[in-house]
Amino acid sequence: MTHVAYREDSASFELDVDYVVVGSGAGGATAAVTLARAGMNVAVVEAGPWRDPDDYPSSTYGAMRDLFDSWGALITRGRAMWPVAQGRVVGGSTVINSAIRVRTPEDIFDMWQRDFGVGGPEMSRELDRIQTEIEGELHAAVVPEVARGNSNKLAMLGAERVGYDSHFMTRYIHDCVGSGQCLQGCKAKRKQSTNVNYIPEVMTRGGTIVSCAPVETIAFEGKKAIGVRGRFEHPQSHKKGSRFFVRAKKGVIVAASATHSPALLLRSGVRTPAVGKFFRAHPGTGLFGVFNEFVDQNIGATQGWASTAYRVEPGIKLETLAIPPELIASRIAGAGSVLMERLQQMRHLAMWVVAVRAETTGTVTNGWTNKPVVHYELNRADMERLRAGLVLVAKTHFAAGAREIITGIHGFPFSIRPDEVNLLENAPLDPRRYVALLSHLFGGAVMGKDPRISVCDDRGRVYEHENLFIADASALPSTLGVNPQHTIMALARYFAERMV
Ligand SMILES: Cc1cc2nc3c(=O)[nH]c(=O)nc-3n(C[C@H](O)[C@H](O)[C@H](O)COP(=O)(O)OP(=O)(O)OC[C@H]3O[C@@H](n4cnc5c(N)ncnc54)[C@H](O)[C@@H]3O)c2cc1C
Ligand code: SF4
Missing domain, CATH: 3.30.410 (Cholesterol Oxidase; domain 2)
Known part of the structure; x- marks a missing residue:
């Protein structure tokens, strides 16, 4: 079981794996565990720290400080400044959410097929199978x-x-x-956030969790993604620590959320026209x-x-x-x-x-x-x-x-x-x-058939690039009208199954 947390050695921390997953929330953890079960050597690189449920705060103030992204201070720019709530902790937003499980409504797959050229009966059937699996694994009740x-x-x-x-x-x-x-994390250990199931399973299957590690950029050789780079960040003081570089032979999977994934793609030089849109x-x-x-x-x-x-x-x-x-x-x-x-x-x-x-x-x-x-x-x-x-x-x-x-x-x-x-x-x-x-966010790196208006295809592969995938809420090309975690997890597994 390997967990690498904040470091401040002068040497850079380096690791070689098959797949590196950026983000350990609903999408990232599900993609990572699916790959690990298929025998892949996986690293999950997570900006936030590891917290055990016994260590969760009780107050809102503590939750904002320890579990939320930017103290919950990310706001919409527009006439109204509304907070955009997300987790920044191993487990991502699943640590601070209400664990509501809703199956993807059937009309969504028809709409995706009609409007974006993806989805349709095959994806509907597959996500149905995967959602049944996930319900068993995460004790949906x-x-x-x-x-x-x-x-x-x-x-x-x-x-x-x-x-x-x-x-x-x-x-x-x-x-x-x-x-x-x-919303403050389930101290009673009843909620099945990904830090208490999929992430530990990735570790027991030989994978590595690198926490306190915000990825700054995706590394490329030409158009091929070869890994991720960044610098450790102390969870309390936010002091910068050692640099890190996780190399991935088979793929880089971006699952940093509907806000952070497009931002990461943009600062890494991914310039397909739809990045950050929709x-x-x-x-x-x-x-x-x-x-x-x-x-x-x-x-x-x-x-x-x-x-x-x-x-x-x-x-x-x-x-x-x-x-x-x-x-x-x-x-x-x-x-x-x-x-x-x-x-x-x-x-x-x-x-x-x-x-x-x-x-x-x-x-x-x-x-x-x-x-x-x-x-x-x-x-x-x-x-x-x-x-x-x-x-x-x-x-x-x-x-x-x-x-x-x-x-x-x-x-x-x-x-x-x-x-x-x-x-x-x-x-x-x-x-x-x-x-x-x-709190329910979608898009920014949407899936679709047309690369002019979408970032990835119906297997999560980023257009015009090699070995680069999306596996989180940013791939969803529409809202759902229901709570999104179950759809995000199922889509991440659907993509990961096709990678291997
Ligand atoms: C308060 C709240 C309640 C909610 N309740 C529900 C609910 O009950 N049911 C439901 O279906 N949905 C709910 N949601 C929504 C649901 O939690 C999200 O849709 C889902 O978790 C999104 O999954 P994701 O993988 O896209 O992102 P997240 O789960 O947010 O995970 C993204 C992860 O990426 C990490 N990250 C970001 N940038 C970087 C970087 N540069 N380097 C490394 N790591 C990075 C983040 O720290 C985070 O851990 C709720 C959300 C909130 C905020
Ligand atoms: S026991 Fe856990 S899952 Fe249930 S309401 Fe409390 S925090 Fe939420």
């Missing part, structure tokens, strides 16, 4: 009764009363105890329902309930989301004694959110100090989807018995009552008024 918590149960009741389909979620969990800590997302925002009863949203699965009833029209997904108390405080307007008074309702609050299947596309460029720069501004049609979703969330809250809703919309009443939902129907369409977040 419906949130158990003991972990449902009041917020998720109330949402189910509200949806039933409004009259649309919804469900308790299926997640990659092993006996979730409902500690509501998914970045997409499911921006999300939520409303607090205020109930007379105790909700205690932090007791129960962080996200345990969802509805995909409106995935196609108007293009939204509804979910519960338990956020830690300090984030609740930051989402409630006011200061001083006013804020303190409002926070006394904390135990009565339920946060339910809408994620928009947005048609907006943005771009990713490589910025200062190798940080990605995301240009993304939701268009009017998507803002209308977001508003329609909030109206539905509000109706669900009221149907479940909420006495009022805290809106969190700038320049809008602090709270509204059941007879005031019509106000929300006319809420502003200016994205700057909303506190939203991008």
Whole structure:
């Protein structure tokens, strides 16, 4: 079992393998374990540090410091500056996500085939097989009764009363105890993030994990990728350490996320026209329902309930989301004694959110100090989807018995009552008024048949280059309208199987 962490020797750290994978999140870890099972010598090079679940922080502050990329400070450039949340730790965003597992909807493969010349029945069949495998490996299970918590149960009741389909979620969990800590990492070791399964398996199969190792560039001989270079970075002080060079005989697999992968390709000199283009997302925002009863949203699965009833029209997904108390405080307007008074309702609050299947596309460029720069501004049609979703969330809250809703919309009443939902129907369409977040990211190095508008083909091979592959969210040519991890993992395995 080899794990190489931060080093500051004067000599450069060097390693020779068959395949090097950049990034250890959903895509990278799945590609790496698939290659390792096929007998390949694999190295996974990860910018963030290794953290054992016992070492996860409990607070949001600690999670931002130890687990999130750039302290969660990567923001969209556009009229609204919305955070783009991602992990930077061995396990990537799977360490900080809610482990929700949703199969790729069948219509996606038809759409990919129609619009991008990839996908179709063969990919659909193969991803179906792979998703079944992954479900077994990562213990996909419906949130158990003991972990449902009041917020998720109330949402189910509200949806039933409004009259649309919804469900308790299926997640990659092993006996979730409902500690509501998914976003800070699962200290209870129930969540199946890739640092507790695929990455250790890569190591037991002879692979190497190189952590605290942000890749600066991909090395090429002509158009052939031959490895990756960078410099170790201390996880706390961010001090630069030794240089490293991991040489790969058979392939370099880029799986650094929808923001970092295009930025890495750009700074490595990959100049196919679509690099950094067609970045997409499911921006999300939520409303607090205020109930007379105790909700205690932090007791129960962080996200345990969802509805995909409106995935196609108007293009939204509804979910519960338990956020830690300090984030609740930051989402409630006011200061001083006013804020303190409002926070006394904390135990009565339920946060339910809408994620928009947005048609907006943005771009990713490589910025200062190798940080990605995301240009993304939701268009009017998507803002209308977001508003329609909030109206539905509000109706669900009221149907479940909420006495009022805290809106969190700038320049809008602090709270509204059941007879005031019509106000929300006319809420502003200016994205700057909303506190939203991008956590489901897609594109930037998209797969497609036409190299003028795509970066890789339907095997993840980067056009105009040899031995260079994409295996993460950046390859997805569209949004999905559902949580993306299962699709990203399955596509990464599909590509890796074809490499060997
Ligand atoms: C808070 C949150 C909750 C979410 N909840 C869910 C959910 O419940 N279900 C779901 O399906 N999806 C969820 N998602 C989305 C899901 O986690 C991501 O879609 C998925 O993890 C993306 O996979 P990826 O491989 O593209 O990138 P990531 O999983 O983000 O992994 C990328 C890795 O690459 C590393 N990296 C970046 N740059 C470099 C570099 N230069 N050198 C070396 N390494 C680098 C990063 O540190 C990171 O570890 C959530 C996301 C967030 C942020
Ligand atoms: S709710 Fe708690 S126990 Fe369940 S997966 Fe999340 S962090 Fe782990």
